[in-house]
Amino acid sequence: MILVICILNTNAFQMATPYGKKEMSLRGLYPVASILNHNCVPNTRNCFNGDLQMTVKATKTINAGSEIFTCYSGMLWGTPARRLYLYKSKHFLCDCERCADPTERGTLLAALKCFSTECQGSLLPIQPLKTTTAWRCLECGMRVPNDNICVIQSALGSLMGSLDLKNVDELENFYLNRITRYVPRTNQIVLDLQCRLVWELGETDGLRWNGKFTET
Numbered sequence: 001m002i003l004v005i006c007i008l009n010t011n012a013f014q015m016a017t018p019y020g021k022k023e024m025s026l027r028g029l030y031p032v033a034s035i036l037n038h039n040c041v042p043n044t045r046n047c048f049n050g051d052l053q054m055t056v057k058a059t060k061t062i063n064a065g066s067e068i069f070t071c072y073s074g075m076l077w078g079t080p081a082r083r084l085y086l087y088k089s090k091h092f093l094c095d096c097e098r099c100a101d102p103t104e105r106g107t108l109l110a111a112l113k114c115f116s117t118e119c120q121g122s123l124l125p126i127q128p129l130k131t132t133t134a135w136r137c138l139e140c141g142m143r144v145p146n147d148n149i150c151v152i153q154s155a156l157g158s159l160m161g162s163l164d165l166k167n168v169d170e171l172e173n174f175y176l177n178r179i180t181r182y183v184p185r186t187n188q189i190v191l192d193l194q195c196r197l198v199w200e201l202g203e204t205d206g207l208r209w210n211g212k213f214t215e216t
């Protein structure tokens with residue numbers, strides 16, 4: 001008899017929270033859960049107990065006969081980031097409803113600032129399921145070729161890579177004073193910074209939430 005065991009997620013997954021110092025990188029073998037297909041709006045979430053046993057819990061009503069989905073990628077990543085990750089690590093291009101919606105259900109997670117200096121609008125992919133799609137400003141309609149978008153995305157990646165994520169003052173300063181010069185507040189980078197800051201300010205000794213973290 002051949003027993004086939006699938007690895008649910010070949011990437012190290014994090015216990016507790018991806019932002020905390022208590023995080024551990026582990027790999028797990030979960031043969032039943034590994035059967036689940038991916039959707040960017042999944043109807044389940046994975047929970048782990050202290051013995052690392054996994055429970056798959058429904059997050060909404062799942063009618064009989066409907067497919068049970070998990071999410072292989074980050075839930076708060078924008079469509080280009082999710083699709084690239086899924087393609088590189090799982091070898092498929094997701095074409096779910098969320099990926100097909102340029103606004104991602106109005107969340108604008110991948111939005112970039114319009115290239116026109118007179119415009120305050122957000123750029124979004126015109127055809128998000130096409131990897132080389134041009135982007136267009138929701139406000140002024142300006143069309144930007146995909147190559148130019150890639151340059152900005154790569155520069156943002158380098159900018160984020162240069163940040164010391166453990167330095168709360170640096171993170172806070174970057175969040176309050178710099179990042180929104182480059183991307184709209186809806187962008188996944190802003191959300192990620194907010195989550196990191198909430199975690200660090202809430203959980204680090206001496207940095208308890210004290211009104212220091214204020215929106216401007």
Ligand SMILES: C[S@@+](CC[C@H](N)C(=O)[O-])C[C@H]1O[C@@H](n2cnc3c(N)ncnc32)[C@H](O)[C@@H]1O
Pocket residue numbers: 006007008034035036037038039090091092093094095
């Ligand atoms: C962990 S397996 C999932 C179970 C697999 N569908 C099976 O039948 O054994 C992961 C693989 O399933 C496929 N897959 C999962 N979700 C998908 C989706 N939304 N669209 C296309 N392929 C998907 C991809 O080939 C991916 O690498």
